[in-house]
Amino acid sequence: MKKISVILLILVGTVSVFVALKPHKPKRPNIVFIMSDDHAYQAISAYDKRLTSTPNIDRIAKDGMLFTNACVTNSICAPSRAVILTGKHSHINGKVDNYFPFDTTNITFPQLLQANGYQTAMFGKLHFGNNPKGFDEFQILPDQGNYYNPDIITKKEGPKKLMGYVTDLITDITLNWLKNERDPDKPFFLAYLHKAPHREWIPAERHYKEFIHKTFPEPSTLFDNYEGRGSAAKEAEMNLLKHMNWAGDSKVFPENMKKLGIKESHSYDIALYNATVGRMNPEQRKVWDDTYRPMNEEFMKKYPSMTEKEKMQWRYQRYMQDYLGCIASVDEGVGKVLDFLKENGLDENTIVVYTSDQGFYLGEHGWFDKRFIFDESFKTPLIVKWPGIIKAGSKNSQMVQNLDFAQTFLEAAGIKPPSDMQGESLIPIFKGQGKNFRDAAYYHYYEYPSVHMVKRHYGIVTEQFKLIHFYYDVDEWELYDRRKDKNELKNVYNDPAYAKIKADLHKKLAQLRIKYKDSEELDKMYIAKYKELEKSGKIFR
Template identity: 75%
Template structure:
């Protein structure tokens, strides 16, 4: 049937108007500044996220960010320790320039941080959870943060509007509740928002939510192949570090043996290390403590029986590793649940399509690799950190990137995404081109520098250059040692090939490139010496 011209014209005009309107709406949406949800956990190893590996735990909600966005497999930190890492993230500058080289040095509060710039550009800003340094973070319309390390059970918070408060409950759940409450009741819909959702977990001493104790205290986890490492083939640094699960963990605070049993069996042999247990478990109210005792008292009783029958060092290491994983991974279970709640809220309220969601940790962590816990080293498990980013319409779902990105890049990335000028003194690179699949002209090598020695865990001072293929490290201060690792052939970093003639050309090139990076990032021997002198006497540094 032939359509009358008048009807055909009207239909065509309507179609044109509809397409124009839709195009205008799409353009308006494209030009709108994205919301940003920055999620960071403390000491969350990439090995404990199932998007990277499902050997230890399933994290279905954190994995949703990877499934809907990009997973970075070579993301890393510039200084693997809590407060300095956070300072790098906020300033976009290496530790030697922002001044926060270790957990002891004060943060230079005159430094401009990227949340301040977002706030100045019209973003509504909020921070909930663990900052780790400073009680009055700049650039936030609202904040509720833990004092220092914070507590797992019934924690205190420093707030912008209410002063110091103490809340009943589990810290991960409370931080999630604060975050959701802000989104529901305080967010101004006409403004883009920047939200920092920062977990204490799974930081030492690793206390899971009570609801996860029935499952996780009963689970058995596979051991890493280097759990019983003897450090042959490595230098002084690996052999003298004090982060061995068997030798250096605390029996009460870390392994959760009751203090009376620790004293009875003389497990600490002169060390007074029950304070971690008393500080954390002592915060439980009577009802919570009764529930906690249901699971940890039998663990203590069972260990006493086994120990009295005889346990050699290998058996003790195996037992302590399982206790460590049960508590560490139990903490992550609550983090994953909280992330799921936040992602669900964004989706259910139509916010997910114009919101960047970034999940990361302040550094990596050893989960028994080389017999270790903790971080600090440029060795793989503490240097490498999880990074998952979702940005609908920009990042293709399920994308994977292998380039040498660092936490140094977060500030310029988020400023660029928001359309805010990146200050000239920021040293990171925007990841936005990588989000769009443009991988050329990005850095080929990452720079790393660790300072806190002598200090907790006695990881020696060192700096390094890391590429996708190799890692060259210089340990200095009380030693002068070089190590070179082939990351592809020796992913466990078991053999230092620095003196291997087969790597002579590679070693020479890496030395040259490392020198160039030191110049590029304005680091130097003179600065090294300055920070050594400012750190005070060696006997005052070890804590």
């Protein structure tokens, strides 16, 4: 009997040693994907401290990696989101602009995460489609959504109306899911998606009362005259003074516009003001009026004697006060989510990403909006933390794109990406092993002629150079030296000193067009389809 007991003990000990020696399968990371709409990298203090402070977004940079050349493939809202979800360029996923429909036969990375054991949730602004695939739970804003008392589409309860400020509501919904609906036995993918700071820039009342009194430094190119460049920059309709709405954007009361003889910038100027501010309940509206009426009264006294330069400067300050006021709430919400992850022991095995669907002009070149391949529009904030993988406080200047998110998340989850995805995993860069990552990014913008009138163009961008082809109603090429000309003011396409560089970039651009399956034939096809939409009256001008 003793002999049998000894043998059993030896066997048990052997099994225990075997189990101990067996490699431990690492736990798959959670993924929190935070995206704001039209959040310029210039408006994050981890990138640039001149305009505002974003201490909570900066926490991600402090604990992770900040990308200084992250960029998009197509700088416009819905197409950018389609690229992120599919890992495919716009001409492949079908969503080339805000009018063309998304090809719903595309497989998105959340579908693959969900099919492979991840719990998935999306809260906030999707911007296209009301039934996102691959999510166990979603609550999303219809189309652009509203800043105050927004409508929302839910997976379980259908449409409903919420009371409050949209950024705070999206944060509260997100935290409720993390606290009460998350399955602790599953890894999760959480898309936490803000409407802010999208136009018409309505901050939370706690912030507009603060920001309306602030003054911000002007960009050096606020009064750009576009000399030395082609027709695209000259003809774009994004000028703060000429094209920004007086009521909808600058918050000049419609009755004051009438008294001053100010005409609407667009037919929808006053209508947008009424539609946004008109959603406020009486208590919200009183705070709004009490804050913005004094600003209006001061403006009415100044306006009759203001020069064109002074009007431009006034409109820039008004823009920044509301735009940056919107971001203040986003930063607070990010802080709450980060705090929850830390307090509940989730932060050590969670990838946290902060980004935007594209960049945005904050008065540079006299502009607002996006669309161009020029840096303020083309570049997007990207900050990622992943404890144990990414070195805290690191920076990267390589040409990474929103095209890369899908494959990155799938690889992190141990899932093989579909062969038709066109991005590259960022994980080697996270680990400091991205030496052979792409050396050039491809870009293509389609929505013309339409609102803001930015011409169709495609191009190639490296860390030092940018070659652009504007087409459709023109045939113009532009070349910029990004290191010597950081504001992109001088087109050196015809400069003999850049002849060799130009030839090399033309060759590489042609190769990228082939690699990503883009072509003149596709350009012509999308132009023909766009003209059909124009004829049917579906294009917004």
